[in-house]
Amino acid sequence: MLVASPRMGHVDILLGDLLERLGIEYMVPPKSSERTLALGSKHAPEFSCLPLKINIGNFIEALENGADTLIMAGGRGPCRFGYYAEVEKRILNEAGYEFEMVVVEPPSMGISKFLGPIKEASGKSSRKIIKALKESFPKAQAYDMLEKYVLQNRCYEVIPGSTTKAYKQAMDVLSNIKSTSEVEGYLREAISVVDEVDKDPSRDVLKIGIIGEFFILLEPFANFDIEEWLGSRGVYLERSVYVTDWIGPAGENPVGGASPSEIAELAKPYLSHAVGGEGLQSVGHTIHYARDGFDGVVHMFPFTCMPETIAKSILPRVARDIHIPIIHFTIDEQTGKAGIATRMEAFLDLLMSKKRARAGN
Numbered sequence: 001m002l003v004a005s006p007r008m009g010h011v012d013i014l015l016g017d018l019l020e021r022l023g024i025e026y027m028v029p030p031k032s033s034e035r036t037l038a039l040g041s042k043h044a045p046e047f048s049c050l051p052l053k054i055n056i057g058n059f060i061e062a063l064e065n066g067a068d069t070l071i072m073a074g075g076r077g078p079c080r081f082g083y084y085a086e087v088e089k090r091i092l093n094e095a096g097y098e099f100e101m102v103v104v105e106p107p108s109m110g111i112s113k114f115l116g117p118i119k120e121a122s123g124k125s126s127r128k129i130i131k132a133l134k135e136s137f138p139k140a141q142a143y144d145m146l147e148k149y150v151l152q153n154r155c156y157e158v159i160p161g162s163t164t165k166a167y168k169q170a171m172d173v174l175s176n177i178k179s180t181s182e183v184e185g186y187l188r189e190a191i192s193v194v195d196e197v198d199k200d201p202s203r204d205v206l207k208i209g210i211i212g213e214f215f216i217l218l219e220p221f222a223n224f225d226i227e228e229w230l231g232s233r234g235v236y237l238e239r240s241v242y243v244t245d246w247i248g249p250a251g252e253n254p255v256g257g258a259s260p261s262e263i264a265e266l267a268k269p270y271l272s273h274a275v276g277g278e279g280l281q282s283v284g285h286t287i288h289y290a291r292d293g294f295d296g297v298v299h300m301f302p303f304t305c306m307p308e309t310i311a312k313s314i315l316p317r318v319a320r321d322i323h324i325p326i327i328h329f330t331i332d333e334q335t336g337k338a339g340i341a342t343r344m345e346a347f348l349d350l351l352m353s354k355k356r357a358r359a360g361n
């Protein structure tokens with residue numbers, strides 16, 4: 001059995017580590033590319049959301065490279081994500097691909113639905129799977145914390161590209177983690193690699209929060225590497241969701257910085273219930289960033305994404321009430337980096353002039 005999953009940020013690191021501990025052979029599909037998207041768009045329904053199209057492209061490329069088993073997260077509404085695994089399976093079968101599909105439902109749908117498919121695939125007991133999860137999850141959190149640190153520090157680099165280079169080296173440091181007791185030490189060492197980058201702490205940076213649909217935020221191919229682009233233009237960044245926040249959303253210490261209940265409380269005056277995906281979080285995190293003195297918010301989501309369309313209809317009122325500028329980007333397969341860059345440049349100019357006006361310059 002050779003298992004593959006869709007690509008989404010560094011979710012492959014968590015999954016690869018977990019499956020290795022369970023003795024399952026795992027392959028990472030090729031990096032998402034224009035070809036991946038073209039393959040997915042060819043087979044997926046036109047109005048399906050972009051993540052589904054990229055997932056299908058990833059799966060086709062994994063099957064072409066020898067994978068015979070595909071692993072996919074399940075879920076339940078109200079957004080379409082809960083149907084992804086079944087829809088993807090049918091689309092690929094109709095296109096003539098043969099494979100086994102393992103669907104792992106979130107623990108909130110019942111522990112047996114979560115553990116059952118992993119037990120079946122690995123032949124391991126629930127106790128062994130939980131033990132493996134307890135080892136893999138803190139390691140994945142370390143990757144998230146390192147990523148967060150990079151987002152906060154790239155804006156001060158003196159030599160363009162030096163933080164990205166250091167980040168890759170720091171990720172290599174984290175790959176040495178074998179047990180939970182090693183997480184803290186290796187994370188400290190990885191952060192010290194980023195700290196060695198020559199920085200100018202006196203630089204006048206903009207502070208921006210990035211909110212929106214999880215896949216677009218977590219997968220650099222889908223967001224046109226917007227974080228690196230912004231960081232290299234002197235923007236200090238925070239992101240509302242990280243891989244381990246998404247996988248373990250009930251976590252008490254999310255890497256994103258505020259717990260789901262705190263975010264829901266902040267969103268309450270505007271949206272009092274979950275609407276699927278990260279719709280509620282997008283509203284709550286905007287208020288969170290405004291309270292923390294951020295200069296602006298970037299909202300990114302796929303075309304036809306229902307939860308984020310709801311958030312987008314609410315956010316203009318939030319922006320007016322709490323005086324925080326928000327720019328929205330709807331992404332589909334027609335979106336190009338140049339268009340995003342042009343609008344983003346104008347947004348950065350606006351934020352900087354507002355900041356200078358506040359400072360009386």
Ligand code: SF4
Pocket residue numbers: 049050051079080081213214215276277278302304305306307308
């Ligand atoms: S959150 Fe939006 S883009 Fe993501 S699966 Fe749901 S509807 Fe699609």
